[in-house]
Amino acid sequence: MPSAPTDLPLGSKRVIAESEHRIPRQKLDDNAMKVVYRLQDEGYDAFLVGGCIRDLLLGMQPKDFDVATSAHPEEAEELFRRSRLIGRRFKLLHVRFGRELIEVATFRASHDSDDNDGEHGRQAESGMILRDNVYGTIEEDALRRDFTINALYYCVRDHSIHDFANGYADIQRRQIRMIGDPEARYREDPVRMLRAARFAAKLGFEIEPGTAAPIHTLGPMLTRIAPARLFDEALKLLQSGHGEASLRQLKRFDLFRTLFPQTDAMLDSEEYPVETLVYNALANTDRRLGQGKSVTPAFLFAALLWYPMQRRLQVLLDERDQPALQCLHQAANEVLAEQVRSTAIPRRFSGPVRDIWELQQRLPRRSRADQLLTHPRFRAAYDLLLLRENSGEDLDGLGQWWTDFQNADESHRSDMQKGSRSTSSDAAPKKRRRRRKPSKPSND
Incomplete structure (x- = not known):
């Protein structure tokens, strides 16, 4: 990628042409493209979004491809025979192609909208999001995502990237930066602190100082997260091929103790x-x-x-x-x-x-x-x-x-x-032996 452009005001759209970002079209997932084209054929806006675009820009092959659309979940469900709605806090549509699942999410709005206290979107007094089904525009959807590098939208019409949060520039800078006020965003969802550590470990990026600063103070908020969700996050951190680097990040921010x-x-x-x-x-x-x-x-x-x-x-x-x-x-x-x-x-x-x-x-x-x-x-x-x-x-x-x-x-x-047989015995550790100098584990 060329040198990073000057940042635009948050929410302003920058269009990065295919000639600039140079994502090979053959790297795009065929099934995800089918979902996007189907939604567009029915008059809805639809884009490939998030981590898949980030990884393609970094020359990595994404594990999953996600779609963001203007269609509400129930509207999108009607378009795909092999699909089902999941989630309550954050309603999504899963479209199945054999063993592959394409996740389809409706554009969301922020939680300071008029619907915030209504049926579809609620927050606790601490700021934590309890339900996240407040629908909005693509611009609003971009700004409610967590990190700038995850707020990139791939347009299949002209194969450009739409960037509303300067995420393209942050990928070039190799930095992880929160969209909006980091402390407020962590309070909305404390798991974002673990995600910051995971992306830093996976991508080898630095966490931008303002994004890193609140983590030490707010880390204890993770104890409010459901243990089942933290189990999933622990596996993403430690069992996705970058466990050593993840542990270093968790220790750096004193987050390992929460897991x-x-x-x-x-x-x-x-x-x-x-x-x-x-x-x-x-x-x-x-x-x-x-x-x-x-x-x-x-x-x-x-x-x-x-x-x-x-x-x-x-x-x-x-x-x-x-x-x-x-x-x-x-x-x-x-x-x-x-x-x-x-x-x-x-x-x-x-x-x-x-x-x-x-x-x-x-x-x-x-x-x-x-x-x-x-x-x-x-x-x-x-x-x-x-x-x-x-x-x-x-x-x-x-x-x-x-x-x-x-x-x-x-x-x-x-x-x-x-x-x-003459030396076999119970292995109860009745007496500890002196530790020898540790070494790295041998190959299997």
Whole structure:
């Protein structure tokens, strides 16, 4: 892109011609284009909008393509056979093309309109938006979006970009800037603070000083957000291929504590290598995603909450005369129950988290290695075991033993298990070993 143009007053439209922005037409999503053309054929305004345009300008391939239109959700729904309305706080239309979903949103207006206290748009006294179905013009829609870089509209008629918030210039400056007053916009939706951190991590952009300034003060407002929504935001931050960079941004603005308060409280622990394990787990996740491999929230949460669970387990082992496995189950329940107060963990993930933790206690029982190898959570548990060792835990070479066992033939496996029977024992952490120097996690 050429050098950044001079900023126009907020709300003024700048049209960037195709000859200037140079987005290749073949990079546009065919199904999203079909949606836009269908809406236009019925007399509605419609544009590709938001992150997809931002990413195309940066030479990235967007994961999703969104559409903004003058048609109300119910009007748009009538035009597409395979579609459905979702949401109440923010009503949207999803149009399905096979496995692909195109999200269609009606132009919204700001919440200082006359309808603000009516049925379609409401705000709490704190400024937080409770419902966001106040419809407006494209100009109003642009100014109610969060960051300038997300307020770009692609016109399919002449393939130009319509910019109402100087977002094109901010992309060239590689900066994230809030539209309007940052403090007021964060109060409308505190999740915007997490989004600022995520975009900075994903894009390698700087957060403009005025946009960054209120975050430290307003961060505690995130505790008012539904834990289920924060779970989704946590996955976007930490499990989208830029987890390490996201963690650095979260720590910079003291936001990590709102997502993982128990882990955050232990980051500076001298007793456990908490911070090293967290960074290694995120590096492992980033690498797997970069290699096109699958990842699961269960593994990530098991790693991030491992030491809070270990600390609670140690307390229970010291206080009670109970089997180690029983103490582990109680510790897991208590730590997960505390975590869901911040970020909800669906049961389809919390169950596997418990399994991964329980296997950490069973993996030292090498005489039963054949049985453990068939456990559905073995691979995740093995990966966590390696991360623990690489983060500084001294486990007597257990990770290497399991690596060798998996690579051995049947006869060698039998010999390895026989040789382990005399040393196999319960893995309850009765005495902590001296931590060694941590290292980066090895490749899978």
